[in-house]
Amino acid sequence: MIAKTNYQPNQIAKSLRTKRTNIIGVLAEDILAFPTARIINGISEYMEHTDYQILLLNLRMLDSLLNQYNQIIHQKDKIRQALSFLIFGTKVDAVIYIGMFDRDISGVIENMNKPIIVAYSTSSDDHVCSVTYENEAVSAESARHLIDCGHRRIAVITGLADTAPAQKRLHGINTAFKEAGLVLDNALVKHGDWERASGYSCMKELLEHKPTAVLAMNDFMAIGAMEAIKDAKLRVPEDVSVMGFDNREVSDFVFPKLTTVEINLKAIGFAAAQAAAEKLSDDGQYANESSVIIPSRLILRDTVAQIL
Amino acid sequence: MIAKTNYQPNQIAKSLRTKRTNIIGVLAEDILAFPTARIINGISEYMEHTDYQILLLNLRMLDSLLNQYNQIIHQKDKIRQALSFLIFGTKVDAVIYIGMFDRDISGVIENMNKPIIVAYSTSSDDHVCSVTYENEAVSAESARHLIDCGHRRIAVITGLADTAPAQKRLHGINTAFKEAGLVLDNALVKHGDWERASGYSCMKELLEHKPTAVLAMNDFMAIGAMEAIKDAKLRVPEDVSVMGFDNREVSDFVFPKLTTVEINLKAIGFAAAQAAAEKLSDDGQYANESSVIIPSRLILRDTVAQIL
């Protein structure tokens, strides 16, 4: 009978009665930011096997926040309004908040008595669960890779010094140095601002100290560094090895192809969706978790050479 | 009173009564495809000033369809099912379908008696409205730019010959040639497959005919062509000028920076959302439109040189 008449239950009526919409709100700071679409892809992969759906709200903050990595706080009202709109207006069962940078947003998200998962950013608020990627161990692994290849004069181009990922990555690099009985030479550490141009100018200065390798904290700065190396008539990787971070699309297009770190963004999205679903059903490995960290891994390409 | 008690109307109850959810379904073939996120960004820009919301369904077809540009038909069942789920299950008011390639999907989307807008693909079905970008005039403009710079021996690396954009772009190029009193030399036309490697191999063959410029039908093939030119110990643009198409992120990272065509993806999304809203309200410039075409434009960078 149910098949004969091709009956489809009305989800609206069902929701009105059960007070559950089976809709997860996805609140993205900006869908054009590098991680966002990949994270959403992971969310939708998880959702495929559930009956949750995604309601997408895109805050489009990229223009207003460009290069002001710590000023998210100014957008707090906008975020609270969007969150309240999703939860009280549209009545989503849970919210996944996708940050555009890796930073701490503690205090930005109010308690709404619904599960809120923060992806790609972190928060110590105990009403939110954050799903992010591993920075420190993989940075140590990057440094260890260079050390294993025989490098000793290793330069570092950091991101903005007051940002969380720059600090974590530097800490990881330091750990690997200590383990190898090396010390990080302060003259070989320059602070960039995550942009390509700063990679170029930092590298230009670093070359005076004749490093055999450079660890840049993202791919854009690594590419800038490669340009500086070429402009100094040196070769990558024969004269200077280069490592990046992020595994951006361009890292496979530059010549030589950039050795870098891959953040598993799809897995972040998948875990965030899983955490949201498990918190709703109060069952599963993430049901009571307040923080999950997804491992990152090295992508070995052509910018690191073994030296004697 | 309404302010005092902080009353927020229940959208679910409202929807049950009015049979309108104010939710637009966005059905994406794959959110990781190049145009998708930018189109969604345009949709959400439009939505900001309305009270529509976006329910996102990501078909994740990139893996299953890779390089099989015309086999979308095999996915027809999956698409119909998703569409029916959105419209009859979730009761969205309209659907915006975002293609991952520019191709004709006539016959793929059944009539569901709700507005359906197809973005980045085309359809001649009269129950769907397609919003796409301009191919032909801008390709003519590309060719004219080379001609204006003094080029006469202009090679072309096409995309897969049986695809719509390859045909449209070739037609545009031909038009510009005719207008300038030139003829396109068949020996200077090679068929690529949209991938970087085919740009390289096509260019290698083309170099035997000593072109002074090459028009590649996308940026990836243009970059492959640039690599072939460099490997032949020739310089871009001094010996051979190169033009791409798409304005991919990498086109600003290669050296020299690639002159290319920008497709206004955000405007496609904006117009698609506007068309959906106007069809729902039966009022506005797109209310009765079955096709809208967004102009594309040249991005002049560093790979085209003036010759004598």
Next chain:
DNA sequence: GTGAAAGCGCTAACAT
């Protein structure tokens, strides 16, 4: 103009 009441399609509680 103001107010009461019916009903959207479902689920959960209750009665048989």
Next chain:
DNA sequence: ATGTTAGCGCTTTCAC
């Protein structure tokens, strides 16, 4: 086990 009914919170209709 099976059947009946109340009610979720709104809008629209109808009566006053």
